[in-house]
Amino acid sequence: MEYSVAKDAIFCLNCYLFKPDYGDQASDEVFVNKGYNNWKDKAKVKKHVGDHSSTHNQCHAKCVDLMNQRQHIDVNLACVSKKGKLDYRIRLNASIDCIRFLLHQGLAFCGHDESVEYENQVKEQMAIVFRYVDKMGCDIECFIGIVHVKNTSAKSLKTAIDAFFVKCGLSLTSLRGQGYDGASNMRGEFNGLKTLILRENKFAFYTHCFSHQLQLALVKVVSKHSALGEFFQTLSMLSNTVAASCKRRDLLRDNQYEYVISLISNGDIQTGRGLNQECTIKRPGDTRWGSHIGTIHSVINLFSSVVGVLRVIEIEGDDWQNKSQARSLLRIMENFEFVFLLFLMKKVLGITYELSQALQRKDQDLLNAMQFVQISKRQLHKLRNEDTCFDIFLKKAYDMCKDNDIPIPENMEDNFGRTN
Template sequence: MERYFQKKSVINSNSPSCSSTQRQESDRHRDQSSKRIHDNVEESEQLQLSRKRNQNHVELDIDLSNLPMDPGLRIFFSEYPPNVRDNVRRAYLLNGPYQPVIEFPQTKGNKDENRKFVIDWYKEFTWIEYSIEKDAAFCLYCYLFKPESRNRSQGGGDAFMATGFKNWKKKQVLQRQSSQARSEYRVRLKTSVECVRFLLKQGLAFRGHNETTNSNNRGNFLELLEFFAFLNKDIKDVVLQNAPENNKLTAHVVQKDIVNSFAVETTNVILKELGDAFFSVLIDESRDISVKEQMVVVIRFVDDKGCVIERFLGIVHVRETTALSLKAALEELFSKHGLSIGRLRGQGYDGASNMRGQFAGLKTLIMNENESAYYVHYFAHQLQLALVGVAKNHPRIALLFNLTSNALNIVGVSCKRRDLLREKHVSKVIQKIRSGDILSGQGLNQETTLKRSGDTRWGSHYGTLVSFILMHSSVIDVLEVVMENALTSEQRGETCALLDQMQSFEFIFNLHLMKDILGITSELSKALQREDQEIVDAMTLVKVAKQRLNAMRNDGWDSFFAEVSSFCVKNDIIIPNMDDPFVERGRSRRRVEVLTNQHYYRVQLFIGCIDLQNQELENRFNEVNTELLLCMACLSPRDSFVAFDKEKLIRLAQFYPRDFSSKSLMLFSNQLETYILDVRFSNAFSELRVATAGVERAFSAMNIIKNKLRNQMADNWMNDILVTYIEKDICETIDDETIMQRFQKMATRRGQL
């Protein structure tokens, strides 16, 4: 070691050459050195003790109920252990700024002017607090959230959190402090509002899987906020890392509040647009991805410009699917928005869902309370779905749709089986062309496949049944191949049972029966959904459908049975003797009423299913609402109001006794004469059409908003997003200032606008 460090010369105080003065100087240096060492050791021990206390959080016992309120007596916030800082911060926020009311001491300025703290500053600057100990002003939120300066002894930007402000003459410093905080808060809030607006318009998710700073999957909201900051330096200086810790306005609860502000303001615009006008209600039901029954409510009304408007009012989670619970949910939604069932002048439901009977009960409950709320079939809904739902009330028809669905699942489960089905069908088509059973030519015998039905307004059960009849023998061939190559006995048994059912006379009978019934109503269902469909034409189609079903019921049995028998002969399916006793599969003969095959197939199936369809059409288009629609059609401006009929319009007014008194009806006749002359000479009405347009967007939007990745969305959160997404044309017109003010009023915010 001596090679690297040179020894210092040691002065021996006892040496004769050492003078008295030198010995005294040496003693003095030795005492000072000893004192410095002692001080350093003591400071080191205190520092180690402080670090030990900070590391061992249990040792430091903090009484949150007895924190020093005077800002001049507080320790620096960073000196609290990290694990208790949130609790300390929460305790101070609950108490609010320390604002004692005392006789404030006066301080002399440079010109011997007496200055002191002004009590009115408490109201003018809500963030300010006063220290009796230091006679200085501090900022509570700076103390809790603002990063501390490295040099605590200097005032500078930390005057309101470290040394305190006491230059009472310069009130502008307080104003600047408040103005800067407000300005930065406004920038942060406005940026968050813009991010939310963009995400709502696109129907995108907000949150990510990991929202930490270094994450690559922080979610759309934070990524978009960071992108805005990257493009705009003024934003970058006050958002995200540059914002106060607990006032970044990026928390999920803040996002929800902003979305709710958009939803509330959007709904307010809709309600203002509605005003005091009467309206009708359109209701549909569906299950979301998390298997919750959701009821969508849409209102339809005529605005002050005479235009028919449809607006999405909200979506309600229905826990009990009974008529009473549906009515209670509807009343709760109406009450929330200040609406009343008494203002209803119409109601429409899809009725194809599993709540069809409950909706029928809801219709009755509402009409018992308001007789003017007439039920009218919502034309935009797929009528065929309702008719299929009614047909499934017959257990054998329900079995038919179940079997076709199972066959579609087995045959269409893989590309290999689909290709095999096409090959089998092409081979059979070629054989039929060679035998002369079918003709060949341009556009004929195109390649086809099985169509999968769907319980939506775009699905077609009719197309599925038609394709099933055309490809029945090919499907049987594929199922036989599947059964032979089945890997398990369960698969083999399931396929064998399906083959047995599909090659029975009853299956073929029901298949052709539903094909003919849905064929009659298919064109009606499509026509009702056309946006340019005239009401009179629609009612004519309804009448035609009823007549065709009645003709099929009374005179169509022989031709229908011949068609079914011909199909069975071609496909080697046994036709039972119609005079033999009918034996139902799966039921004991001792418990079944003795009847013939003729009675079962003709009365219970053929006539029974047709009667169900007729009954459903009658319920949806009964004498009252049909007359109501035909009377409304008299207002059609087509061909210079050629359909105008004064007597029918008077009859229309009579449907609403609450709105037209006897005196009003007497005046109505003369008013209608004036009306028709006026509109026939007006160019503004020459191009108008009364159409049955409808918008069914809610559940399509719900599948976008609430999907498999976002299947845990709360009911209110989903409703707010749907309102803003579906009514985006209204949402876009709401300015940022309105949203920001709504956001501020929702809760006590840390920042002020």
């Protein structure tokens, strides 16, 4: 029991904490809400306590369990058997050893050879994700599972989906949408997976990922422009050449360290927490076009260091092929056109990258997506038609060329005339 000086009454702390249904025991909830102060009638206190099975004693037992540290959730979670801990440690150590070996050897985490004689074939798997609206009207996206398929043909995928739905007690008739990438086996108009599902359920409308459509459009535009195609090919070659070995990556890191130290000593850059972090050239990927902007950023930040590594490879390369490739990359990089394209594509891909990230948001709807597309189109239109934007790129290209002793064309109109 607890005594309240303010109310001059006693309360039952055990019953107050758990508040069960008292019934007729000891004046209902007097010992919980009102407080008991009839000091002449002490029998009701004993009646409230009751026998060993009374409500009060049940509440008291719950309070004892609450105060007992051995009953706490964290303690019970920690009480894992020694054998379970040992088994977990063995599995963890084995996984870490495998990861270290693969990283040290520069090997992939999964196989890539599906020939019959290959001993490490990779299973074809299909990930299934459900997207639905709950009772509160919230858009929910859940990863359901991974299904093993014999091959990636549309018929095989459809059979796997049917079996998965049956296993989970679901029906394709409840499906109201389906979304895949642009591969022919997925979105084919005659025998694609989306067509096979639409034959059974005409309401399962197919939607091609907006972000993937954007990437395909960018790839198509680049493929039609020879200068940009050569530019992105050069970025890929730079990544493969400079980051081809640990020795070259260490050389790039050392060159960048010395370069940053010189800038700090001259007061050209600031220092502080999170600034001047170690970085390397990011590898671009054609299937993930958004990765190219990361490559461009890293080349701009490491430009002088990359040039230094290429000069070392040109002289001390393992063979004439490495030396020749480094020499060719140096001729391309030490050119005003390449420097200008770095800053131009940084801006262009920056706009499209923001649009791509917006289109991939889980809570994105069609109206907002269309607005983002319009905003990006206006930004690109402004970039194309306003001279101030063009002058900004020229200024940045000039500054980088001066810092790296790259010749600047005297007559810009002859070299960079605008085209429609």
